[in-house]
Amino acid sequence: MxxxxxxxxxxxxxxxxxxxxxxxxxxxxxxxLGFNVLGGGVFLIFGAVARRGAAAGFHADPVPxxxxxxxxxxxxxxxxxxxxxxxxxxxxxxxPAPDDGKRxxxx
Amino acid sequence: xxxLFDAALCLLLVAGALGVVTARGARRAVLAFIGxxxxxxxxxxxLDGLDVALTEIAIGSGISxxxxxxxxxxxxxxxxxxxxxxxxxxxxxxAAALSVMVLALPEPAPTRAHDVAAALPATDLGNPVTxxxxxxxALDTLLEKVVLLLALVGxxxxxxxxxxxxRPAPLSSEPASAPSAFLAxxxxxxxxxxxxxxxxxxxxxxxxxxxxxxxxxxMGLLLLMGGQIRPPRTSSPRLRLLLxxxxxxxxxxxxxxxxxxxxxxGYPPGWEKPVIIAVEVAITISIAxxxxxxxxxxxxxxxxx
Numbered sequence: 168m169x170x171x172x173x174x175x176x177x178x179x180x181x182x183x184x185x186x187x188x189x190x191x192x193x194x195x196x197x198x199x200l201g202f203n204v205l206g207g208g209v210f211l212i213f214g215a216v217a218r219r220g221a222a223a224g225f226h227a228d229p230v231p232x233x234x235x236x237x238x239x240x241x242x243x244x245x246x247x248x249x250x251x252x253x254x255x256x257x258x259x260x261x262x263p264a265p266d267d268g269k270r271x272x273x274x
Numbered sequence: 275x276x277x278l279f280d281a282a283l284c285l286l287l288v289a290g291a292l293g294v295v296t297a298r299g300a301r302r303a304v305l306a307f308i309g310x311x312x313x314x315x316x317x318x319x320x321l322d323g324l325d326v327a328l329t330e331i332a333i334g335s336g337i338s339x340x341x342x343x344x345x346x347x348x349x350x351x352x353x354x355x356x357x358x359x360x361x362x363x364x365x366x367x368x369a370a371a372l373s374v375m376v377l378a379l380p381e382p383a384p385t386r387a388h389d390v391a392a393a394l395p396a397t398d399l400g401n402p403v404t405x406x407x408x409x410x411x412a413l414d415t416l417l418e419k420v421v422l423l424l425a426l427v428g429x430x431x432x433x434x435x436x437x438x439x440x441r442p443a444p445l446s447s448e449p450a451s452a453p454s455a456f457l458a459x460x461x462x463x464x465x466x467x468x469x470x471x472x473x474x475x476x477x478x479x480x481x482x483x484x485x486x487x488x489x490x491x492x493m494g495l496l497l498l499m500g501g502q503i504r505p506p507r508t509s510s511p512r513l514r515l516l517l518x519x520x521x522x523x524x525x526x527x528x529x530x531x532x533x534x535x536x537x538x539x540g541y542p543p544g545w546e547k548p549v550i551i552a553v554e555v556a557i558t559i560s561i562a563x564x565x566x567x568x569x570x571x572x573x574x575x576x577x578x579x
Binding site: 169170171172173174175176177178179180181182183184185186187188190191192193194195196197199200201203204207208210211212214215216217218219220221222223224225226227228229230232233234235236237239240241242243244245246247248250251252253254255257258 | 292304317318320321322326345361365368376377379385402405410568569
């Protein structure tokens with residue numbers, strides 16, 4: 168077995184860990200972390216595929232690598248937005264802030 | 275020997291991932307996730323994906339880590355349910371199915387490397403990943419810039435009505451301590467240089483707009499933490515110009531591609547490299563400012579301050 172296959176298999180196991188985190192987490196933060204672990208595993212499988220595609224003087228196929236770079240940034244965007252929603256939800260559940268009170272009672 | 279290293283790295287990665295999903299307490303889980311991201315970056319180095327390794331460590335572990343640590347403080351501790359046998363069974367199933375697919379990958383491996391190698395000389399770029407990102411799959415990169423901007427709009431939209439267009443909350447409530455102010459003064463110029471170097475070298479060697487933008491954003495956050503600069507007002511026209519420079523500059527080049535190269539997102543023949551560098555500079559500025567503001571969160575301070 169080569170190191171590349173090893174990383175592919177590790178990616179598969181990481182994706183499994185991510186699915187477990189996504190399903191079993193008690194709160195939103197745990198689910199967001201599970202989603203990111205899952206993403207990391209899928210990206211690593213992409214990495215193994217890219218490394219296998221080494222040809223034409225490149226050490227790895229650049230197309231999957233570029234896709235993963237885009238994927239990492241989009242996953243970060245989703246994570247940041249989800250966390251901001253989670254924090255705001257917590258604020259709403261904790262009750263209206265003093266400076267927001269008038270606005271709330273007017274409704 | 276290197277196989278042994280790879281095996282040890284894979285075991286550490288799996289241990290890190292298990293640590294994230296089974297950690298007791300949100301803070302521990304986030305710290306485990308930051309470590310997991312660093313290990314993932316190392317795995318990418320072993321897979322000859324240096325550009326991806328830089329992005330994973332800077333954005334996937336670094337900036338994500340800061341956002342997560344800020345969220346941990348604000349979100350209450352969730353009750354930890356016991357082990358879920360059904361969830362565990364399903365996860366093992368997913369891992370097993372993916373493993374079978376990895377082992378069944380076709381031989382010889384399909385690759386687009388030949389196409390990239392054939393088309394790359396026309397762009398005058400030396401780094402094939404930059405070539406794919408900014409030339410062959412430029413539409414992906416353009417849309418990704420828009421996604422980044424939309425994420426920031428989404429974060430800002432969560433502010434309270436009275437504080438809309440105000441400043442985001444500072445990163446720490448008490449004034450910066452002397453050591454962190456000193457660190458910001460000493461490290462920020464060095465980091466700025468590293469960021470600009472990554473941008474410049476990205477045309478021919480690992481590096482590029484994302485990696486550079488993430489380093490520059492980190493330096494901005496360091497200056498904010500050290501109390502050297504204040505969070506900007508979100509209504510500032512100059513700030514909004516910086517945010518829009520990348521996507522709009524890229525779009526402008528894209529539309530002018532119809533006139534100069536006959537296709538959307540085509541680069542003018544003979545001028546590929548200078549135009550690509552100009553687009554990279556514009557999107558790097560926008561990435562750095564957008565990442566920084568996403569970490570800072572929705573505007574919360576009152577109007578008068």
